[in-house]
Amino acid sequence: MTKDEDGKRLERLKRIVLALPESPGCYQYFDGEGTIIYVGKAKNLKRRVSSYFNKTVQTRKTQILVSKIQDINYVVVPTDEDALLLENNLIKKYKPRYNILLKDDKTYPSVCVTNEEFPRVFKTRKIFPGVGTYYGPFSHAGTLNNMLELINRIYPLRRCRFTMSSQQIENCKFKACLEYHIKNCKAPCVGLQSKEEYMESVAEVKEILKGNTRKVCEKLLQRMNALAEEMRFEEAQELKRKYDLALDFCEKSEVIAPYEHNIDVFSIADDEKSAFINYLHVTNGCINQAFTFEYAKRMDEVPEDLLALGIVEMRERYHSDSKEIIVPFPIEVELKDVTITVPQRGDKKHLLDLSLANVRQYKFDKAKQAEKLNPEQRATNLLKELQTKLKLDRLPIHIECFDNSNIQGAEAVAGCVVFKKAKPAKSEYRKYIIKTVEGPDDYASMAEVVYRRYKRLMDEAGELPSLIIADGGKGQMGIIKHVVEDELQLQIPIAGLAKDGKHRTSELLTYQDGQIVTVGVEIKSALFQFLTRIQDEVHRYAIQFHRDKRSKAQVASELDTIKGVGAATKTALLKQFKSVKRIREASEDAIAEVVGKAKARIIKEAL
Template sequence: MTKEENEKRIERLKAIVLSMPEKPGSYQFYDSEGTIIYVGKAKKLKSRVSSYFHTEVDRFKTKVLVSKIWNLTYTVVNTEEDALLLENSLIKKYNPKYNVLLKDGKTYPSICITNEEYPRVFKTRTINKKWGTYFGPYSHVPSMYAVLELIKKLYQPRTCQIPLKGEEIRKGKYKVCLDYHIKKCGGPCIGKQSQEEYLKNISQAKEILKGNTREVLKGMKEEMMKLAEELRFEEAEEIKQKYDLIANFCAKSEVVSHTINNVDVFSITNDENTAYINYIHVSNGSINQSFTFEFKKKLEEREDELLALGIIEMRKRFGSVSKEIIVPIPIDIELEGVTITIPQRGDKKTLLELSIMNGKQYKFDRLKQKEKLNPEQKSVRLMTELQQLMKLPRLPYQIECFDNSNISGTNAVAACVVFKKLKPSKSDYRKYNIKTVSGPDDYASMKEVVRRRYERLRDENERMPDLIITDGGKGQMEVVREVVEDELQLDIPIAGLAKDNKHRTNELLYGFPPVTIGVKTDSELFHVLTRIQDEVHRFAITFHRDKRSKSALHSELDDIKGIGPKTKETLLKQFKSVKNIKEISSEELSKAVGESKAKLIREYFENKKE
């Protein structure tokens, strides 16, 4: 590989990394032949994968790995634990060259509840559904031991491996073991505990293992508080440690499920020109394949048609023979011996949601890649989104925003910022000194500024904005409407950015009477709108600060025609203040600046006194 080819390879990989999300997940590196050579996990995918391509990476093994990477893919999940389990599953399937395998070749442990008359509860690494029901696997082994200990303490399941039979118990064929004598077992083997009571306990243990631990945790918390009130802090701390471990562990994994085997999961995400179809394959209860591909739309194909094409294509490409396919919508397709399922709840529904999440993430990442190559595309997308949300008559190419600034009515000013294609057009910014308003009246100041702005644009036949945004809520919007619509008879959409009681912008208002437009406060569009608001606030504050500074340096000598800065400086240097200059004699003044200037100064102060 030449130096130029290597640089192009690295740049291409870096471009993929730039569009990756900061979410938990697993990433896969491929060599030039398309073989997976490394599988990793990350709490934040973008941060972790980008670290491989830093110039300061000095570990030899990492450099060797990076030199072999030709492509990379990733799968997003909801938790760090799921990322760990997904990584483990993929390593076992693909046996990548650069991954360190588990020394014992085992997987993470699970908890089994057997299918016996008197079920047992124990940890295992071997999964055989004929033996019982399995929960897990658990990547955090201390959490597994904690829940096992809790179950033993609360429900005392038997630990012996004798195949207990009800008929044999009634005949008295069994003897109790040590656990019964030390009160760790209820003695079902000799009839001291009925089968009904024993099975009820096992049923409650299953609820804990399913993650339905709210009541258990509530009881533990009450016990903890009671021990603390009795000053039995050591015992309370033991309960707290168990409480924390259970709380951390009880969330169910969505990438591993012992109830699902050999299933294909498909979902579809659309935009105007492309359909993104995500495919997940589940084998032996674990996800071992995740892939998203694009279909370029030729006509106005329906979602179900595109999804059906994707299913045929993916199953053929990956050689899938799964007997069940999970999809989000009904599709008109029949495959021999294959069941098509649209799940409404449970593990299958969770897998479908994971597939949908990966499809949406892939679409978003592709969009980001395109926008990096063509920044104009991002602006058009966001303007279109804003137009659709607010039902504007035209694309908001030019947006103008106003803000006032004063301190107790002094040095009152206002500012107008202009954004074109959602980018600041600083040559079009305007500053305004408030002329007709005395005192701190924001509404009257806003009216004056808006009137001056749009009267001038109208008279000079200049381009009007496509949208006006006020830095405030319903009150500010109304005064702007009174000027724009009632006085000037102009048809310009008006919106407002309102703040909550903590002075943080929290909603976009539009229409009369104003209604809240549903924009998520963490969305890209909302960030752009708040940037416009922050910019007008900054511009107004800066103008007000400059005016205040000039006002502080202003003196009456500045108002005298014929007295320039040098004369002013000479007078203040010699006589220290304007008050002293007023009180000195005409002779002293003439000596300092000459007769003609002294006459001007004297006449100014005499006229002012009169």
């Protein structure tokens, strides 16, 4: 598309925007093929859609989306709640390319209690309207299986698929099957269990499936005590067994508070690509369902919008009719007869904290899993985080860090370590002996080393780093900036690692608008550990070089001053004669046997 054609396209779209109503509704963007590429909701359609064409606030993702739009359609609805529901339905129906996508779209199992005269209870992944009442779905199959096992042990309902009626039972149409003989069923099919008793068991099963296990426990306890008072001890003992099973199951659920109404709890955590939403369903103070879903981001969605959409999606999927929703921050959504709460303390805050802990753990586990599948992903994530913190134009794949080492200016040296893709590139480490500085002057030494390093790379057309890190904080940052930008005319981002009073890395520094500012990095974060590793490595490298140089100076001997005697010759002589004194006392022939006649003559003359 030419520039003129694109200009005409934008003018046409802006005319459509000007005609939009200032009402709640949903808008749809179409590409050149008539395919819906984005669906959104708005309290004010005109204001929301016009924001996409405001170049001063466009992000890169928004620019890409706008470049694909060829037409705009909209649907006006009465309320903001209707807009949210419609948006959710349109996204599920059309799956627009640039909308968030619920990645976990698998079908979870539910429990069906049939509408038959003698209802059956079974697990299913398919929903058939009119067959019965469905409970769930349940995201954790283990939890569901434990619940069904409890139900089967307390209430041995029939499992057969016969179409059973009271008339057929009276006419003796059935025979007791194996399930009766192994005590998994009380055989209502042959009249050994009355319909009234059977339906009473079904009613209590429904209470358990609703999460009202404590209510069932109370009923069992009352009936057990009544039977005991009537001296019907065998029946009371059977009820006690059921009561103990139900109580044990109930105690395994986390009891938050004795609320008499149901509560939905939602929380969110996100990164660049995904949002993770946790949903806890609380019934009578017990958490009986917990889910966490991942949404793939397509645009620059904010957490408030993502959470609002997730609430509608999950409440619809899990058939929730809770009248209270707990969230971590205010959201612009109104649901009929539903109260939205942002708790600050108390039991509800405990519920929210539990949900937040779950969603953060889920996000952490997903990141760990991704790292195992792709070991380089962790390095990429670290560098992306560093890029964001320092507001860099490109990923800092190539990082270099400098450090000086000397004792009161003696044997002054410096080291440069290189990290590529967040890993040390040791073959590219460089050592420097300070040549132009006398005395202990760290700033002058740093200026010399940085100049030598990058002047040589420029002369040899070598690879320049994408980030330079100064080990010494603000002072060294200023020196490096002067050398790199003023003397060498290079544009390389510069950061610094400041230390606390105990010489430990304490904060990350960077330049913003010409001023050095502190960048917030959590001490326990992976990024902080990575930066500390760079600082420790350059410190180790410079210190080791200084120690080696100092050790070499301490073992220097008269042999080092003799022209033509190198390290190999010196080593051979000391190995044979043990000391310079013995070499001096040895004959020229004895020395010649080790290094040859020519060098022996030079050595004897020098010593």
